[in-house]
Amino acid sequence: MSDSTNNKQREEDDYVPYVSVKQRRMEKLHKYATQRRLAEPAPRPEYEDEEPSTAGPRSGMSLLDQTVEQRRNNTLPEKTEEEKRLEEEKKIEDAQARHKALVSVQEAASGVLYTEPIKTSWEPPKYIRDMSEEQHMQARNKFHILIEGDNLVPPIMNFRDMRFPEPILEYLKEKKISKPTPIQVQGLPVALSGRDMIGIAFTGSGKTLAFSLPLVMFALEAETRLPLIKGEGPIGMILCPSRELARQTHEGLCLMADKLAKGGFPHLRSLLCIGGINMGEQSDVLNRGPHMVVATPGRLMDMLTKKKFNLDICKYLCMDEADRMIDMGFEDDVRNIMSYFKSQRQTLLFSATMPKKIQDFALSALVQPVVVNVGRAGAANLDVIQEVEYVKQEAKMVYLLECLQKTPPPVLVFAENKNDVDDIHEYLLLKGVEGVAIHGGKTQEEREFAIRSFKEYKKDVLIATDVASKGLDFAQIQHVINYDMPKEIEDYVHRIGRTGRSGKTGVATTFINQHCSEQIRLDLKHLLREAKQRVPPFLAAMDDPSEKYGLAGGCTFCGGLGHRINDCPKLEQQRRQQMGAIMSGRNAGDRADF
Incomplete structure (x- = not known):
């Protein structure tokens, strides 16, 4: 036999099949474990009548088996339903708290941290x-004002002081x-003293004046000391979630500026930055330098990117309806806007609904903030009589005509989507009702015409989506009709807050049926109880987990009283949106790779 044949035969005899690295490692670990068990002597009881240990690290039982054994012997107490839910809620809240801080990218990157609030020349009268502090607390208690923070500013009872x-x-x-x-x-003394602030108060309570008056005063002081020239300004800025709210705030600033000019003070210029308008009409204000800017985030980012103006000397930033702005997806825009500031700014956040998660999120951007709270965040205005009626889907349109007879005009009707708004508008026009409609699908000219004609009492009914629910002030509205219940209880609070403003009484009628989710109906039930309103039988009869299991307290994410954060529909929707964004990004990447 040849040498080559012998070598081949030996190779076949020595052949060992391939074994993966993972498998070899597992076999080695198993071998070591076996050797260790053989080398260790069996545990002996200290006394002959004592049985060997069946639990503990040297018992020879797996930890899982030990846990089962201990539970069987009742050595580990079972957690109650409440404890389990609280643990689960804590995990969800901790996950939400890991959100990025509301600070600019440059400040976060460079580690800039402001520790002292801005100093202003304003101070309260000596008396x-x-x-x-006891006397100040008595004054606050008289108006049911809750305040948190360090070095608190005293309340002041009249404008002259x-x-x-x-x-x-x-x-x-x-x-x-x-x-x-x-x-x-x-709120006014806190803002005038230069302190960062979170202001929470029910709808129609005068929040706009609480942040616009200080801005006018700061702008007036800056102009008196050293007049602005081209390329300078603004001194301060107000961000709003909707165009209509921004225009309303801008008009208020202009009225105050005109009044000051007539009184012999320097003329202050306010710039309105919103989508759908021609900025060329305000070229004079831009050229001479604006003292104040009122804007929506999208158009403001566009103006800053194009360097139409800068925020080099801007020291005042207010976010109106701050929680709604963040919920509407403007969070990254707000963070980018903050990166245009060159120095420390005074930051104020105002809203009627400010859930704890938004407060915690906002506190990351504020310096020694003062939280001023008038009533519970997210509570309904007590000056509004809330009437909830069960109306079948097909009967809503006809019943709407009956509801319009409850009070004299003007009346505001809210619907959830644009198609419903258009259908209601067309139906009311056919029935001879003078109405106008507003939603995000209409042009800016159409939206402005609708708001103006309604405010001037040329039209009796305004039909709108939630674009008109936040912050808009219609002084004489006595009746708000919710053609359908919104998906979030915060939107409901904002909607009904369009009436019952400035101490007047209003009525809110809401149509509800089985199309509404169970969670929103439970939230509404608890909100009605809190406001001491009549709870209709079909809501009162609902099976309520918070009553059944004693899980009171409401949701810490959205502020709804009828559910906990474990069942929060808003949190679930946010997760779906985030997952959708991730999946669409992956699909786009796959298409690009292809």
């Missing part, structure tokens, strides 16, 4: 400064504002 100039006091008198509302009693 108020000399009062004790807030040191406003005479033209501003005349302006307030013309507007029939004789004394500050609770949020203004505490």
